[in-house]
Amino acid sequence: DAKTTQPPSMDCAEGRAANLPCNHSTISGNEYVYWYRQIHSQGPQYIIHGLKNNETNEMASLIITEDRKSSTLILPHATLRDTAVYYCIVRAPFSGNTPLVFGKGTRLSVIA
Amino acid sequence: GAVVSQHPSWVICKSGTSVKIECRSLDFQATTMFWYRQFPKQSLMLMATSNEGSKATYEQGVEKDKFLINHASLTLSTLTVTSAHPEDSSFYICSARGRQGSYNEQFFGPGTRLTVL
Numbered sequence: 505d506a507k508t509t510q511p512p513s514m515d516c517a518e519g520r521a522a523n524l525p526c527n528h529s530t531i532s533g534n535e536y537v538y539w540y541r542q543i544h545s546q547g548p549q550y551i552i553h554g555l556k557n558n559e560t561n562e563m564a565s566l567i568i569t570e571d572r573k574s575s576t577l578i579l580p581h582a583t584l585r586d587t588a589v590y591y592c593i594v595r596a597p598f599s600g601n602t603p604l605v606f607g608k609g610t611r612l613s614v615i616a
Numbered sequence: 617g618a619v620v621s622q623h624p625s626w627v628i629c630k631s632g633t634s635v636k637i638e639c640r641s642l643d644f645q646a647t648t649m650f651w652y653r654q655f656p657k658q659s660l661m662l663m664a665t666s667n668e669g670s671k672a673t674y675e676q677g678v679e680k681d682k683f684l685i686n687h688a689s690l691t692l693s694t695l696t697v698t699s700a701h702p703e704d705s706s707f708y709i710c711s712a713r714g715r716q717g718s719y720n721e722q723f724f725g726p727g728t729r730l731t732v733l
Contacts, residue, residue: 547620547709547724548660591659601667603650603711604722606660 508592513611516586522579524610526592529573534596537568538604539577541588548591548606551577582614618644620712622725629700630733637695637728639710645690646712650722651683654707666693700732 509527516522528537538553552559552566554575559566565578579586591609595602619642629635639649648667652660664685666672672685682704684696693712697704709727 542660545707545727545729547622547711547727549724550721601648601665601673603662603665605662606652608659 508594508607510590510592510607510610512608513613515613515615516579516582518584518614518616519581522582522586522612522614524577524579524590524592524612525574526577527574528592528594531572531594532596535594536597537566537572537575538593538595539564539566540591540593540604540606541586542591542609543585543588551590582612584614584616586612587614588612618642618712618714618721618723620646620710620723620725622708622710622728624728625726626729626731628731628733631701632699635697635700635730637697637708637710637730639693639695639712639725641691641712641714641723644712644714646693647690647715648713649687649693650711650713651685651693651695652709652711654709654727660709663695697730700730702732705730705732 536553536555539551540548542548552564554566568575589609589611591606621640623638651663653663654660663678664672664674666685666687668687668690674680687693707727707729710725713722
């Protein structure tokens with residue numbers, strides 16, 4: 505699976521959009537971009553994933569650049585409960601025993 | 617949606633004792649289960665992968681005789697930390713993957729915090 509690079513930490517004012525970047529310059533053609541988050545002392549929570557088109561769900565939007573070498577997770581109106589570590593993971597579609605491998609992620613602090 | 621539960625959510629034990637952590641997939645059959653460990657301010661580290669009815673595959677550096685994994689059914693996997701020591705204190709997280717369709721994704725349990733005194 506391709507490696508990802510994320511900033512170690514970010515701050516965001518409550519109510520504003522949080523834009524979390526991720527670089528994945530070695531991504532392969534069949535690899536998806538997945539985003540998970542982990543709130544303190546909880547298990548990881550799935551947020552969104554995409555291949556090449558932008559995706560949106562009730563939690564967030566995922567913007568993938570045309571060359572697919574980077575992406576941005578957008579939380580449109582961040583709340584204090586969005587304070588968490590956000591992980592960007594690049595991998596091929598789930599198959600067999602291959603697990604999700606977590607990097608260091610970005611620690612997002614939403615500030616009142 | 618797919619739900620994975622863990623029990624207990626936290627446990628405190630004395631050094632030298634064994635601790636069992638259960639992981640259950642509540643509404644789907646988990647053909648594969650993963651166990652992760654997370655130390656404070658660090659990321660999740662994969663410990664082992666298990667398929668129902670088969671022996672677990674352990675990551676390099678994880679002692680299979682110390683961390684016993686049993687995946688006896690499609691909805692239950694257990695991790696037993698044998699002869700626990702303070703350095704085994706950590707946050708243990710299980711994850712389950714189903715057979716097909718939407719359950720082919722990987723779903724995570726809420727984690728178990730183990731403290732060894």
